[in-house]
Structures are given as structure tokens and as C-alpha cells.
Amino acid sequence: MKRNRFGAWLALAIGVIYFFVPLIATFEFSLRLRRGTYSFDAYSIVLGDPQFQATFGYSTIMALATIVVGTLLVVPTAYWIQLRLPRLRPLVEFITLLPLVIPAIVLVFGYLRIYNSSSWLPMTGSVWSTNLLLVFGYVTLALPYMYRAVDTGLRSIDVRSLTEAAESLGAGWPKILFTVILPNIRPAILSGAFLTFAIVIGEFTMASLLNRPAFGPYLQLVGANRAYEPSALAIIAFFITWACMGLIQVFGRGARGSSADTR
Amino acid sequence: MPATLQSAPLSLAARPKLDQNSWAWIGVAPFFAFAAMFLVLPTGLLMIGAFQHADGSFTFDNIIHLFQPSILSSYRISLEISAASALGGAAIGFLLASAVVLGGLPRWLRPTLMTFCGVASNFAGLPLAFAFIATLGRTGLVTLLLVNLFDFNIYSTGFNVLSFWGLTLTYLYFQIPLMVLILTPALDGLKREWREASDNLGGGAWHYWRYIAFPVLWPALLGTSLLLFANSFGAIATAYGLTGSSLNIVTILLFAQIRGDVLHDQNLGFALALGMILITGLSNGAYIWLRGRSERWLR
Numbered sequence: 001m002k003r004n005r006f007g008a009w010l011a012l013a014i015g016v017i018y019f020f021v022p023l024i025a026t027f028e029f030s031l032r033l034r035r036g037t038y039s040f041d042a043y044s045i046v047l048g049d050p051q052f053q054a055t056f057g058y059s060t061i062m063a064l065a066t067i068v069v070g071t072l073l074v075v076p077t078a079y080w081i082q083l084r085l086p087r088l089r090p091l092v093e094f095i096t097l098l099p100l101v102i103p104a105i106v107l108v109f110g111y112l113r114i115y116n117s118s119s120w121l122p123m124t125g126s127v128w129s130t131n132l133l134l135v136f137g138y139v140t141l142a143l144p145y146m147y148r149a150v151d152t153g154l155r156s157i158d159v160r161s162l163t164e165a166a167e168s169l170g171a172g173w174p175k176i177l178f179t180v181i182l183p184n185i186r187p188a189i190l191s192g193a194f195l196t197f198a199i200v201i202g203e204f205t206m207a208s209l210l211n212r213p214a215f216g217p218y219l220q221l222v223g224a225n226r227a228y229e230p231s232a233l234a235i236i237a238f239f240i241t242w243a244c245m246g247l248i249q250v251f252g253r254g255a256r257g258s259s260a261d262t263r
Numbered sequence: 264m265p266a267t268l269q270s271a272p273l274s275l276a277a278r279p280k281l282d283q284n285s286w287a288w289i290g291v292a293p294f295f296a297f298a299a300m301f302l303v304l305p306t307g308l309l310m311i312g313a314f315q316h317a318d319g320s321f322t323f324d325n326i327i328h329l330f331q332p333s334i335l336s337s338y339r340i341s342l343e344i345s346a347a348s349a350l351g352g353a354a355i356g357f358l359l360a361s362a363v364v365l366g367g368l369p370r371w372l373r374p375t376l377m378t379f380c381g382v383a384s385n386f387a388g389l390p391l392a393f394a395f396i397a398t399l400g401r402t403g404l405v406t407l408l409l410v411n412l413f414d415f416n417i418y419s420t421g422f423n424v425l426s427f428w429g430l431t432l433t434y435l436y437f438q439i440p441l442m443v444l445i446l447t448p449a450l451d452g453l454k455r456e457w458r459e460a461s462d463n464l465g466g467g468a469w470h471y472w473r474y475i476a477f478p479v480l481w482p483a484l485l486g487t488s489l490l491l492f493a494n495s496f497g498a499i500a501t502a503y504g505l506t507g508s509s510l511n512i513v514t515i516l517l518f519a520q521i522r523g524d525v526l527h528d529q530n531l532g533f534a535l536a537l538g539m540i541l542i543t544g545l546s547n548g549a550y551i552w553l554r555g556r557s558e559r560w561l562r
Binding site for chain 2: 005008009011012019023025028030077080081097102103104107110111112114137139195198202203205216220223230231237249
């Protein structure tokens, strides 16, 4: 039994080292910009870079658009499947898992083939429609996570009774969806949203191949041309990931707590 | 009370009629339209393109041309890196998960580890590449510490963070946590009674693992390894950030092909993509099948 526990501690120690050493090393590296002394110069250079601000802003807007479009697409579908068309559930679940099977680079390759500027639907022909195509691509990438989060949320409430209660009070479909169902699964939508944000904010492949000025291609540019700034960016990206995961935990817990209270 | 009891059967009786209503599918039409336009059609047309000449006529030429040395070697390196990082991630992840679930460690460690795993499994792409350059690059912290403390330069052994092993070590950073996250529920399914029964019959730890735990767990272990495999096979940003285009893996080759038609043959590019879909599709399919098998015992 003693030996057993020693092995467990050893495995944990290896895991902790693997997790923390690269972070410590990255942080140390990011402080080395000024010769001979540690400084936060790399951070002030990065944060003061207009390119950083522009690309980060662009990717933030893309992420928010992805969350809105994804929610509008996934919530009514999952709701309708649960209420009216349970027979289609396996098919819909299969489709939502496809983005995990088809690599993002293959998807965007396909987009470029059928939506290029000389095709029947030239989405890459203008800036706004390319942005739209990128948002749709991101919705596709986030689909597995968004659908699973919303579906879990819908399963935890009594969709049928809520709908019937709302119907008997005279509510129409839009009203049921937006004022009854949506508030009840808000925690689920929020966890899906934060995960989506974490995926989209640094996404490289699609943004780069669609030639959009997003944060991912900016990271690549800095990585190829600078020595210490990339580490500062890695630390910043790490904190964004932490923030998203932390917010998921906060809202996930809030969900369980509040639903237990109301029942 | 009686009123509600009465109304319930009534509405239930009314339901099936509504269900047969052929307009119900309208509700999911937007989803299917979206899936068709941005998931099925783009991929499907690529797959068709893999069997076409530039003029649209049917051919197997593109598939045959995949078997040229430069393309084969890119597939091989990709497969090797994916296999190495999947096996390493599965082994270390399994040890870590079983340490927390079965190892008798303090209880608070488990949720903490899960949170860290959630973060680490999502910390991928270019920032991860930068982190490993800062760690194991030529002037990285670990490289310098090893030189200063032990007078041991890992670069004198031929190691390079911009190479096969560097990329594998980097991928492990998200592979290990992913393994822990997926495997922990499976390990929870190992019932304590099984261990007690084995102990009562005089079995040791070896007997327990060899004849009870492993036979129950292997579909979960193998399935999750396949998932990790597909996960790293389709990855590109980390590799691109780490090695630029110097390491010839298949995603980077495809990236260059999309950017600038480096193969000088559009349809050969489609065949390249088809090969990738086949590999990730097969390993994901096997994962789903094995997950079904593992759920038989682990409930």
C-alpha cells in the first residue's frame, strides 16, 4: 500500500512539473528583453503595438459574432430535437461531432474551393463576406462544444412542461424560445460561449488562409520575427485561456446551485 | 388538482397529432442547411475533387500520385508524431488519472488537477509553440539550467525543439491533460468490490490489473489513445509556430498547397486532404466504437 501511494505521488509530481516548467520558463524568457536585467519591456512593447490592439480587437469581435450566430443556430435546433423530433437526435449529434473528425485546415480548403471569388457564391470576393465566411467557419469549429453544452442544459430542465405552460398562457414560438427556454439554460450557453471564445481568439489556420487580420496570424508574425515578445504573448494567451476556463467553472457551478434552489 | 390531471392526458393525446405534422422539420431546417453549406458540401466536394482531373473527368491518378516519396514521407512523419504523442499522452495521462482516482491521494487534489487539465488541454496552437521554444529552445530556461547545473547540453545530443521529438514533447502538453479528462470517468467505473473480491481470493495487484482492471479498461484506453492520435494528426498551428515550414508534416504541406499550390496540381491537393480525412475518420470511428464497448462494463 505504501509503495502504491509513492507511485501515485510520483505520477502527480511528473504531471505538475510538465505543467508548470514550460510556464515558468516562458515567463522567465519574456522578462529577458533588456540585457542583463529582468524587465516587463516585452509586455509593454506588445501591448503598445497598434497591430496587437487591432488584431486582438478583430478576433474579439469575430468571437462574439461566432457566439451569437452559434447560439441562434444551436439553441432552437437542440430545443426542437428534444421536443418534436427525437428521432433525428442521432443524426444531429453525428453532424455536430464531424468538426472533430474533419481537420480545420481541410474545412477551410473546402470553403476556398466552393466559395472562391469565381464560384457560384463568391464569399471570398469582398471583405464583409469573407468575414462572414470566417464566422461561419468558427461556428462550425465550435459546434461540437456548443451543441453538447446546450443539449446538456436542455436535458436538465423540463422542456416539455415549460413549453406547454408557456403555450397555454398564449406565448408564441419566439417568445417561448427567448423568454422561457433561453434564460433557463443561460449557464449552459455561457459555458459554451467561453469555450468558443477560447477557441476562436487565437485561431490561426482559418484566419490565415482566408487572409483576415486576426490575432492568430499576428501571433505567427511576431513569432517568426521577434525573440522575447512571443513569450509575453504566450503568457497573455495563457491567462485568457485561464479566464475562460475559470468563468466556465463559475457559471457551471452557479447553474447547479440556482436550479437546486428553485426546485 | 383533478383539473391538471385531466389536462395532462389531453395534451399528451394532442401531441402525437402535432408530431405527425409534416411541418415539424422546418424547425431544424436552418441547422441542416448550415451543416450542408459549411460542413458536408465543402468536404464532400474536396473528396470528389480527389477523384477528378482538372477538367472534371473521373480518375484515380491523384490517389496514385499520393504515393510519391515527398508526400509519403510527410504522411509518415505526421503518423509517427501523432502515434508518439498519443502513446506518450495515453501512458502518462493514465498514470496521472489513476494516481488521482485510485492512488489514495488527498481528495482536494482531484478537482484541482481537473481544472488544470481543462486549461492545459485548451492551451494549444501558437502560444504553446512559443512556450516550448522558451523552455527547450537553444536559449530556453531548461536548456540553460541543464548546461549550468549539470554541464549537459541537450543540443549536443542532436535534440532540437524544432524537430520530431521537440514537436512530440510539445504536443504532450495538451495530450496528457486530454487523456486525464476523458479517462477519469472510466476509472471511476472500476468498482471497489472487484478489487476486494480479487484480494479475498488471494490475488495481488498484478492479478487485479492483469485479469480484472485491464480487460475492463482496454477499450477506453485504446479508444482514447485513438482520439489523441486524431487530435494531433489534424493539428497545424503548434507545428507551424514551432518549426515554420521546416518540418514536413502533412498539415503543413497541405497549408503550403492551399497557399501557393506547391504540388502544382490542384486535384492532388484534394487527394492530400482526402487522405487526412480518411485517417482522422478511421481513428475517430474506432474511438466511438470502442467507447460503446467500454460503456458495457463501466457504468
